[in-house]
Amino acid sequence: MSVFGCIEAGGTKFVCGVGTGPDDLQVETFPTSSPDSTLAGVIQFFREQAGSELSAVGIGSFGPVDLRPESPTFGYITSTPKPGWQQYDLAGQIARALGVPVGFDTDVNAAAAGEARWGAGRGIPNFVYLTVGTGIGGGAIVNGEVIHGLVHPEMGHIRIPHDPAADPYPGRCPFHHDCLEGLASGPAMEARWGKPAQELPDDHPGWKLEARYLALGLATWVCTLSPERVVLGGGVMQHLKVFPMVRRELVDLLNGYIRAKAILEDIDDYVVPPQLGKRAGVLGAMVLAEHVFRNPAVAVAAPLAGDDTWR
C-alpha cells in the first residue's frame, strides 16, 4: 500500500491529508496566510505523518493555476489577487521539499475526481461537479477523464439570461458582472438580499431565483456535455431544500427536448449532492497523488539537486 499526501489548497485554508485511501486518511488544516508560513506547517505535517513512506503528493488548488506541462510556470498559482501568492510555485515547492512526484490540478477538478472515484460519480464516465459557494466552479469528467483543454474550465463564468426587471441586482463579477457566478454565488445572494444565504428562510424568494439561475447553468451543461449525473456541492448547496427546486427548474427549462429517462423520470437521482461532503477536495487530491505515482510523466518538475529551501 502506498502512502499518499493530499492538499486541498484553498484561499482561506489548506486541508492536508495522509493515507493509503479514504478509510485511513489523517487530516489536518492550516490557515492560508503567507506562502512561507502556510507551507512550513504543511511540510512539517507530511514529514511527521508519512516521513520516508510518502509516495506522492496531489494538490487541488485555488486559482488561477497553470496546468500546462510545457509551461515554465507549470504548477504555479498565477494571477490571484491574494497577497503573496501571485506567481507562486506551489507544486514545485512541495516537490522540492518532500522529494516526491507531485500531481496538480484546480480545486474543483480535484473535487470532481474525488467524487468520480469514491463519491456520487462512481462508475459514471460523464458527469459534472459544480460547487456553489464564495464562487461558482465546475469540473467535468468526459469519457472518464477530467477536462483540461486550453487552460481549464471556468464554468461559473458562463452568461445566462438575466432579466433586470425581475432581478435588478447587477451581478458582482468584476470581469462579467452578471455571469452565473456574478448572479448566483453566495456573496451575490448576500449582497442582493442583505443577509447571508444560510439566514434566508425556506420560503424566501431568493431561493427560487437561485434555483432558476443554477438550473440555467445546468441546462447549458446538459446541452453541452450530456452528463449522466450532475453533482452540486459547496456552501450554498448545504441548503438541501434548494435541490428539488433546481430539479424542477431544470426539467422546465429542458422542456422534454432531451429524451433521456435520467432526466424525464429519474431527475432526483440525476441532480444530487456530493457524497464525500467536505472531504471531496482532499480525497480528490489523493486521486491526483495516485495518478502521478502511476504516471510520473504528469508530475511537476523533479526536485532540483541542492535545493534545500525547506530542509
Place this chain on the structure above:
Amino acid sequence: MSVFGCIEAGGTKFVCGVGTGPDDLQVETFPTSSPDSTLAGVIQFFREQAGSELSAVGIGSFGPVDLRPESPTFGYITSTPKPGWQQYDLAGQIARALGVPVGFDTDVNAAAAGEARWGAGRGIPNFVYLTVGTGIGGGAIVNGEVIHGLVHPEMGHIRIPHDPAADPYPGRCPFHHDCLEGLASGPAMEARWGKPAQELPDDHPGWKLEARYLALGLATWVCTLSPERVVLGGGVMQHLKVFPMVRRELVDLLNGYIRAKAILEDIDDYVVPPQLGKRAGVLGAMVLAEHVFRNPAVAVAAPLAGDDTWR
C-alpha cells in the same frame, strides 16, 4: 488499404462516399425521400462502387438518433418530425443490406471527427465544431474523443441572454423559443429580417446581432470545455465577414478573464472556418467507418441471418 463507405444522412439529402481516404473518395448524393427509396439508391451505390471490397460503413445522421449501444433502438433515427423516418433503423438496415460493420453517430459529431482527423482540428485534442445553418449543432472533442455522454450534446439549445427591447424577435425553437438556435439559426435570421441571411448586405445590423449571439455561445463553451480551437461551419458561416465580428465579440465577452495567448493574441487562429468545407460530414463518416473497422465492438447489431430486405 481498406475500402470504406461513408454516409452523411441529412434531412434533405444523403451524401455517400466510397474510398480508402480523402484523396480517392467517390461521392454521390441521393435526395432524402422515403426511407425505402433513399436507401435503395444508397445501397446500390455502395454495391456498385465497392462490392465485396467494402470493409465497413460509417453514418453521420440527422437526428435525434439513438447512440446507446445497450439500447434496443441503437442506430435508429428516433423522434424526428420527418415523415417516414420516425423510429427508423437506419444503421441496422445498412448493416443487414451490406453485411459489414456500421459505425453510427450524429451528423455534427461526424463532422467534428472529420475536421479532427483531416481538417481544422488536426493535432488538437480539445476542440469544438459548430454548424450554423437550418439549425445550430455542435460536436466537441475532449482529450481526443468525441463527447457522447447521456444522449449526445445539443449545443444549439443552450439559453443565452436575449434583450427583447433590442431584439424583439421571440425566437423560433418549438421547445425553448429563444435558445441560441431559436435566435441565431439561418431560418431565425430570415424570419427576423424578412430575407435569407445570404441576401443581407455586409453592413446590415443583422450580422452584428448574429455575431453577438454566436459569441455568447462560444463564450459559454470556452468557459465550459476550454477548447484549443473553435471551428464554425454551416451555411450561415459561409458569409466569411461574420468571422472577425464573432472574434471581436468573443474577446469582448471574455474580457481578459481566460488568460490564454490563443484568445488574447491569436484569436484569428482560434475561431476559424472548417477546412474540409462541404466534405466535413462525409469524411467524418469515413472516420466512423475506420473506427468501427478497428473496433467491431462499437458496431450496430450484426446482420441477421436470412434477412434479405435489400438483397
